[in-house]
Amino acid sequence: MSFPRVGAPHSSPHDSAVHFELDQHQRRHRHLQQHQSLQHQQHEIPFINGGETECSHPPHSPVHATHASQPSRSSHGTILDVSDDNAIKTSSNLHPEPSDTSNSYARVEGISDDATIAYGIRPNEPQRRKQLPRQRQTCDRQKSSPLAMSVGFDDATGYGPSQSGGLPVRMVADPPNRDEWRRRLFNLESTVLLSNEEFETYFPWVDNVYSHRSTQLYKKKPFITHYWDCRLKGRAPGTPKPEDPNRKKRKRSVRERDQCDVKIKITQYHPGAASILQGDDRSSMDTEVLEKALTISENEPFWTIQRINHNGLNAVGDSRPPPVHKHDLSRSDEIKKSSVRRWLAALEQSAKRAQKPWPWKPTGDAATTAKVHSQEADIKFYAACFCPFSQRVWIALEAKGIAYQYCETYPLRKPKPTQLLEANPRGLVPVIQQGKWACAESSVILEYLEDLSSSSSSGGCNNSNSVVLHPTDPQLRANCRLWIEFINARIVPSFYALLSVADDEAHVLGSERLDKDISELVQAADEEGPYFLGDHICLVDIHLAPFALRLSRLLKPFRGWKPPPSGSRLDKWLEALENNPHIRRTTSAQALYVKSLHDLAKGYQGKTD
Numbered sequence: 001m002s003f004p005r006v007g008a009p010h011s012s013p014h015d016s017a018v019h020f021e022l023d024q025h026q027r028r029h030r031h032l033q034q035h036q037s038l039q040h041q042q043h044e045i046p047f048i049n050g051g052e053t054e055c056s057h058p059p060h061s062p063v064h065a066t067h068a069s070q071p072s073r074s075s076h077g078t079i080l081d082v083s084d085d086n087a088i089k090t091s092s093n094l095h096p097e098p099s100d101t102s103n104s105y106a107r108v109e110g111i112s113d114d115a116t117i118a119y120g121i122r123p124n125e126p127q128r129r130k131q132l133p134r135q136r137q138t139c140d141r142q143k144s145s146p147l148a149m150s151v152g153f154d155d156a157t158g159y160g161p162s163q164s165g166g167l168p169v170r171m172v173a174d175p176p177n178r179d180e181w182r183r184r185l186f187n188l189e190s191t192v193l194l195s196n197e198e199f200e201t202y203f204p205w206v207d208n209v210y211s212h213r214s215t216q217l218y219k220k221k222p223f224i225t226h227y228w229d230c231r232l233k234g235r236a237p238g239t240p241k242p243e244d245p246n247r248k249k250r251k252r253s254v255r256e257r258d259q260c261d262v263k264i265k266i267t268q269y270h271p272g273a274a275s276i277l278q279g280d281d282r283s284s285m286d287t288e289v290l291e292k293a294l295t296i297s298e299n300e301p302f303w304t305i306q307r308i309n310h311n312g313l314n315a316v317g318d319s320r321p322p323p324v325h326k327h328d329l330s331r332s333d334e335i336k337k338s339s340v341r342r343w344l345a346a347l348e349q350s351a352k353r354a355q356k357p358w359p360w361k362p363t364g365d366a367a368t369t370a371k372v373h374s375q376e377a378d379i380k381f382y383a384a385c386f387c388p389f390s391q392r393v394w395i396a397l398e399a400k401g402i403a404y405q406y407c408e409t410y411p412l413r414k415p416k417p418t419q420l421l422e423a424n425p426r427g428l429v430p431v432i433q434q435g436k437w438a439c440a441e442s443s444v445i446l447e448y449l450e451d452l453s454s455s456s457s458s459g460g461c462n463n464s465n466s467v468v469l470h471p472t473d474p475q476l477r478a479n480c481r482l483w484i485e486f487i488n489a490r491i492v493p494s495f496y497a498l499l500s501v502a503d504d505e506a507h508v509l510g511s512e513r514l515d516k517d518i519s520e521l522v523q524a525a526d527e528e529g530p531y532f533l534g535d536h537i538c539l540v541d542i543h544l545a546p547f548a549l550r551l552s553r554l555l556k557p558f559r560g561w562k563p564p565p566s567g568s569r570l571d572k573w574l575e576a577l578e579n580n581p582h583i584r585r586t587t588s589a590q591a592l593y594v595k596s597l598h599d600l601a602k603g604y605q606g607k608t609d
Helices: 015-043 062-069 112-119 128-131 178-185 196-203 274-278 287-294 327-334 339-354 364-374 388-400 418-423 442-454 476-499 504-524 539-559 567-581 590-595 597-605
Strands: 048-050 051-054 105-109 191-193 210-218 222-232 263-269 302-308 379-383 403-408 432-435 435-440
Touching: 015 504, 062 302, 178 196, 178 327, 191 196, 191 287, 196 302, 196 339, 274 287, 364 403, 379 388, 379 418, 388 539, 418 432, 435 442, 442 539, 476 504, 476 539, 476 597, 504 539, 539 567, 539 590, 539 597, 590 597
Parallel strands: 379 403
Antiparallel strands: 105 210, 191 302, 210 222, 222 263, 263 302, 379 432, 432 435
């Protein structure tokens, strides 16, 4: 004989006879489970426990004995509670499942994923796994939905965070007849039929009204049923609050429960389901709704949404009409925003963050220079005023007299500025952009600017005021490249190492290491100076200059760095760099460097060019 479906009320008047025969089947079913469980232990089949696949152990091992003696069972013996957040969990109101499973279904909560269900089935029922019909498997759209993965907002695709019970939805900012559809899906005066496109478009606008409770998967029926309650109904307290102090706490406000009794049923019909239901006399779908469903393409799924009573029946199968909302739509919007509104709010917030002014701007002489070069030019120079690598390129641009547009940016902002990412996908400064071509890395840019100014086709260089930064002699050029590499590989890391330490002992050791590296560079420089090659500045000086300026501005007052003796070769070199007009035009006031000290160290950790 056939038995009532799980979760449905018994309609037969012979309840005692049904229960007696059900008990008989359950006892035989339980006996068969115990027998198969013993076979499972003997064959050492891996099984699922707590959401993880555990390797099998010998039947007499302690681990295997523990697992065998304490299996995780659901109320009907086939579905397990899985600890993974994306896994399905057995609903707490399940009745024992009858042995005749031809018309039975499993009632589960969360995302309906056939892969998760497969892991949830006990290994002592291998035949059950093979019997999963195609209709019971969740459609590919639902499994691959960005909402099912719930990884956050995606501005490009228009998908937002999951609040729709794992149902496939799309984020459409202003669909046609939006307000009318919202009122219709809120009131649900009658069963509403929606095409797949309509459901994905309009349900995200009202998913804040309802809260997903459970999903029913049918074995031989071409649809899946999702049950939702009005969010103002609330729910009983769930698992205890975690005691982890590092866990991020959600801002939640407690509200009174049972403020609304509305319960809805969302039925997800597979493609071609209307034709199947048309020839089924037992179909509960309204004739009018079925006729409309037949007009939808056979290759497309469709949906119905209706209010129901709490016993699972709608007004057609029950004399009592289903409850109506005890509040209006605006009250639901006050409690929680819909998925689309949250998505739009995130886009607006992201746009505001992009429009916020940068925390640092050039000051002093550097501010004047930046203002002079704020107009559009062939070369765009993306820089950060606190960044020493950016100042290298800025000094060279001023020394070469090349026309450029100064573009202040903040590379530490998240998300990184769009214009900076277009010029340099790594999002680092400095960067120069010339038309569709762009170049990063300060050392490479300096070489390019030197070649650009010496070329007759440069077009952007005032040759009368241009300073030659690289010697024409091949041996001297090679020698300069060698010591430029020394600055980048030895002096710069020593500078940041001293900048990052906090205790006094580390300050002493860091200062000694930095002084040793600088002394080695000074010994390779021209004896008379004051610059590296003599009386004119070169690329070696430009590579060193931004860090030399910060010795007295940052390392001396904050890290205990001691300046060189007055009149020494290094003292003359540092003084020449301080007074060089091209360097001074790119130098901000000391207060800027002090305030941006943290960002200076953080930028180097992010490998600023």
